[in-house]
Amino acid sequence: MWRFWFRRDVVENSGEKSEITLDPEYMVKWDANDQLNPQNWPVSFKWWVTFQLGMLALAGSLGSSIITPADNIIAEYVGVSSEVAVLDVSLYLVGFVFGPIIWAPVSEIWGRRVSILPPVFCQALLAIGTARSTNAASVYCTRFFAGFFGSAPISNVIAALGDIWSRETRGVAVSLYAVAVNGGPAIGPVIGAAIILNPRLDWRWCSYILAIWVFVTFIMAYFFLPEMYPLVLLKRKAQTLRKERNDPRYFHPHEHIQLDVHSIVTKQLSRPMKMLFTEPIVTCIAIYASFVYGVMYLTLEVFPIVFQEIRGWNPLIGSLPFLALLIGVISSVGLNIWNQYRYNRIAKAANGQAVPEARLPPMAFGSVFFVIGAFWFAWTAEPPHHWILPCLAALFIGVGFNCIFQQCLNFLVDVYGIYAASSTAAVTFLRSIMAAGLPLAARPMIQALGVGPGVSIIGAVAAGLDELIEPLARWIQQSPIIPEYEGWTPLHQAIGHANEADGTANQRMVKALVRAGSEISTQDQHGRTALHLACDRDANGIIRFLLDHGADPSAMDHCHETPLHEACGKNLHTLFDADRDPSPRDMSLKVNPESAVRMLLEAGADPCVRNKNGFAVLHKAVAHDVANCMRLFLEFGADIALRDANGRTPFMLAALYGSHRCLQILLSAGSKVGDRDNDGCTALHLAALAGRESSARRLIKLGLYVSARDNRGNTPMRYAFQHGRGEVMRILEETRTRRVKRAMERMRSKRW
Template identity: 85%
Template sequence: MGPKNPISRIGHAFNSTSRVEKEPGELDPAFLVKWDREDPSNPQNWPVRYKCWVTFQLGMLALAGSLGSSIMTPADHIIAEYVGVSQEVAVLDVTLYLVGFIFGPIIWAPMSEIWGRRVSILPAVFCQALFAIGTSRSTTATSVFVTRFFTGFFGSAPISNVIAALGDMWTRETRGIAVSLYAVAVNGGPSLGPVIGAALVSNSNLNWRWPGYILAIWVFVTFAMAAFFLPEVYPMVLLKQKAQRLREETGDMRYYHPHEHLKLDVHSIVTKQLSRPMVMLFTEPIVTCIATYASFVYGVMYLTLEVFPIVFQEIRGWHPVVATLPFLALLLGVISSVGLNIWNQYRYNEIAQKANGKAVPEARLPPMAFGAVFFVIGSFMFAWTATPPHHWILPCLAALFIGVGFNCIFQQCLNFLVDMYGIYAASSTAAVTFLRSIMAAGLPMAARPMIRALDVGPAVSIIGAVAVVLLPIPFLFMKYGPRLRRLSKLTPEDPN
């Protein structure tokens, strides 16, 4: 099952004359290289088992990036004492990692659309491991925070590009299932990291440096696996290679693909490829709306990294390791939502079939609406049951609701963008990553001052109130989505 209309996809890229060096008259359309009907080199025609294996590798790469964001947080108070800063300043450990997530995708996503997914992910992941070691070897606050920024900068490559790579392999009839499993990896990392980090820091035979070492080992193992077994999946690069192969095999130099003629001078790269995520964020109404909502819920996910230790360790007096276990409730919520998202994939297929096989992005949104309701319930429930005398099971149940809501919202946001933008999926998701990382970087720093000034209930209720204000968004998208999509200037004729 190849792309529904590969010619329109290639034609879309070819017709962008600013991206092609040769004049169209110099290239014979009869020798335009495209996918054959059952072309085995087309990633969407690969055997399902092989695509599952590739999806697993991509998921592990994304998990390595997300895990790094939170694995050091249980050591924050130790690092603060070691380098001589306050606990409020020590939160920069998380914040600067996420600041790396702000700037990284602006580089990695356009790079993936020029040179492919492997080149844009694997070298960056290797550097992530090196800087994780650098954090563990640091002796000053400056070196800790600088290395954490670069760990996040390089670790953002798979976070930004994996979702687009899944869109390269899986048709829209099956992509929702693949994205569900990917979402568990990328959203489960922030929940799993504190548990691992606390277990390491609490071990009397280890110290605060070991979370960084374990992260580096994890990343190196994942990198080694992907370096040997992860294939290139980006269609533009694969078609370019096919054109080169046909010229070599036939001796006919007329075979070509437009991706071979990209202008890669500095001016073109800066003004077109690197600027595309920002252009999409500020000029594409769909991307702007999706990014705003996804950024809020993503920021709340990272806010829990600071709120949970305050509630369960400082207020309830739990042991540091036990105090991280509520993060597993958050993770359980993320996992629990997978069934709903997979069910919606089958529902989506029926709707697309009735639409003559065309993409219907709005059909992705019912789980997002369901998740929005759960997110509101979880936020207010946590706000008013977090502290004694309320039983500990209540805030843990609220964390589960937040996890369900977060994953439903986050995943369908990504599915919607991939449905809509096709070959520009990496840039659209990079735009979302940019904005959501700004929110995720800022909110953890506000947690302790907010709770100190307002107490837990009122402080977290502010988050719930914002969630209520944003609650109509998925419902409005379902109603007015087609109208907003018509305003897009970058949607390919056939995104799939």
């Protein structure tokens, strides 16, 4: 059953789609217990997918360290100094800086497979290129591009795990993923040392073995790894439904994302960078994660100096302390799994909502281990201290690193949902810069200061960064969290709560976020900008502030609705039911958006723009019976003759929804009473359909015929009868009877 969705999209005629009006009723969603939804896959299958994702991540991280034992051999071969030789690690990690900027947005547009498998294949080819290199330029160029392509699984696997695992179970899966990512730098030096000590092999085989490893992983994933990104799967489901049911109305918004070079450069590729510099949460996580990640790679240069040069061990024995790091990483898995069960209880108490701050305690625990391990290693690394002491310190560093690393990833996935790949890419960008730079500083630092003072500086900085955890927790508790599957930024979220008790505080937060650089025009998953949301919430102060700071009053969401549409009221189907007149509760839900509408119109909003269903703001104002807004729209040039997708004018909708004040305003503005829609229905047909008694009486007085027929020959009486509108039937029958009597009286008078 799965395979159909994993292979390819259904081929469609794109020209056909452009002519179809998007009806929200036909927007494709997951069905209850839909087996195509990755969240509903069998648990055994999820673990099989998780294993494949972990192996892909391991292939990327292994490439960073497997060649480090051969640094001196390569330096001698290509004729560079030992300091320059470290570039084989640093340039690989520089590739980690730039790769996620490409691969993360690709995954959010075309899916996880496309963003992971082709880059992994290229990584294997470049590993062979490194093995065949004969000079420094070719070695280091191929290493850079190998890192560029190898960063794809590092950046996107964690987001893919979020696609298939729920919040309650994701922690266990991410624990195993973290072992794979962190295990690469730990086992790479051991494998590389074993290769260079083999007299039958040379340094080139470090890259050959890496290429073989990556190719095997790629082949496995190519045949067995499914697509996991929900939006891509929903798009494929919509395509299949259109084909199977021969009904072009089925759609999903992800199909209608317009991509060109400009939008990719300005919106998709820049998203991770915007998040890094405008999202305080991402910034704090990135600073902390980048430092501890850099220290992990610093050990690739510090351990050989301590255990091989100072203690005199051979390369293979001198690489074994890296296993202590790996043991520490594995040991921390139990703590992370325990925290997952703790997190589940907290989330259950919060009515199933994500509670990102519950991810922070293990991070605080790990930070203590990390600092202790750094100082312990600093002052026991050199003789006469026993070799077991720095190895135990390395174990502490491994425990601390994995606790911090994993909880950072879980935290970001909880906060950013479908944009988790971009948020983790932003963190990967900064942490990779640190990981690329610190190894270059290892030898000069130790030569200048010694192992003790040099590594103590690392411990002191780690202790200082521990202080980020408490402010981060306070920020999360005070600032609303971005809900999953909405794609809200903190600016959206602050506006989204502006109609609650703390509205003033949220208004201050909106202003602070904008002044701090938050992008006003950023759209959420549905294409809504901050101004759309402010209009929906009737937050007039925020609307004025956003307009003053350059918000576009004519910006369209994915349904082509502008902020003016949002300002006209809440969801049409929530406030009005065609089967009845509005109840007192319906009326209580309405707001008076006149102030917001005036601000938007004065800022240049176009009152004639229509959404995907053909609704202009006049149509929506009628549907919500906001007569004052109608007067404003007419004052600013709205066209009373505009028709929606069904061919209905605002006057006809006023009859349908029983909006009596709107009927009067439209009549005064010159609306044609006798217009018909696409089905040939008059306003009286629609009033009879909806059971609008007052509208029916008014339309009859205006001269509409009770016996008028639509395209199928149905009269208003037929509509009223079919839908059980007894009172309207009585009105129509009385009118027909009176007219018959008058006609008969006229005939009698003429006869006499």
